Amino acid sequence: xxxxxxxxxxxxxxxxxxxxxxxxTLRRSFSMMNSVETSIRNKLRExxxxxxxxxxxxxxMHNVPKGSETHFKVVLVSDLFNSKTLLQRHRxxxxxxxNELNGPIHALSIQAKTPQQWEDSKHITKxxxxxxxxxx
Amino acid sequence: CGFSNxxxxxxxxxxxxxxxxxxxxxxxxxxxxxxxxSDWPTIPQVYMNGEFVGGCDILLQMHREGDLIEKLNEIGIxxxxxxxxxxxxxx
Numbered sequence: 001x002x003x004x005x006x007x008x009x010x011x012x013x014x015x016x017x018x019x020x021x022x023x024x025t026l027r028r029s030f031s032m033m034n035s036v037e038t039s040i041r042n043k044l045r046e047x048x049x050x051x052x053x054x055x056x057x058x059x060x061m062h063n064v065p066k067g068s069e070t071h072f073k074v075v076l077v078s079d080l081f082n083s084k085t086l087l088q089r090h091r092x093x094x095x096x097x098x099n100e101l102n103g104p105i106h107a108l109s110i111q112a113k114t115p116q117q118w119e120d121s122k123h124i125t126k127x128x129x130x131x132x133x134x135x136x
Numbered sequence: 137c138g139f140s141n142x143x144x145x146x147x148x149x150x151x152x153x154x155x156x157x158x159x160x161x162x163x164x165x166x167x168x169x170x171x172x173x174s175d176w177p178t179i180p181q182v183y184m185n186g187e188f189v190g191g192c193d194i195l196l197q198m199h200r201e202g203d204l205i206e207k208l209n210e211i212g213i214x215x216x217x218x219x220x221x222x223x224x225x226x227x
Contacts, residue, residue, distance in 0.1 A: 086190060086193075086194045086197060086198070087188075087189075087190055087194065090190065090191075090193070090194065091175075091176075094176070094177055098177075101177040101178075102177070105177075107139065107178060108177070108178060109139075109192070109193055110193055111193065111197075125193075125196055125197075125200075127138070127139075128138035128139055128141060128142040128192070129138050130137075130138045131137060131138050131141055
């Protein structure tokens with residue numbers, strides 16, 4: 001609804017609800033641009049309450065189209081890994097991300113450390129170079 | 137695959153080159169089947185004496201922390217790195 005004010009300008013009155021709807025759409029658009037990465041990050045953060053979390057989309061290092069979300073590296077430091085074997089830790093992450101792994105993710109590199117291990121060494125192993133893969 | 141190659145390189149460092157391997161890209165049934173069998177979503181998968189040990193990340197971490205030498209020893213394989221260390225000490 002617009003009405004001319006005393007200076008001849010039309011004031012456009014936009015409802016608060018419309019502003020919220022617009023902002024919500026913007027937010028969803030941005031998150032959809034990295035939807036897999038966002039989903040991974042949110043799930044890991046919520047479940048593991050990590051001391052440190054980094055989710056890296058490494059798809060550009062592989063033989064896949066630009067903009068892909070297929071190859072990820074996760075560095076995750078959490079108390080939940082205390083007294084867990086490496087296999088157990090990775091399975092915990094795999095179970096949480098089962099939908100993504102059954103879907104878009106082709107490769108998931110996981111570095112899962114306890115807070116003590118992270119304190120001892122913040123070394124993050126670089127992912128090996130792609131050798132071409134199957135081109136998928 | 138770079139991850140599979142990394143596993144091969146690690147095993148080579150330990151002097152392990154006598155192992156069976158399967159290129160799962162050759163057969164989609166095996167590719168999917170092995171994931172169901174181990175309940176593990178990715179390739180490569182390393183098995184020792186029929187026991188699933190893990191993928192590239194786990195093998196790499198085991199190698200870095202010395203646990204791979206121990207694991208190989210459990211299945212009767214002496215890691216070449218032990219001999220390398222011995223040689224360095226005596227020379």
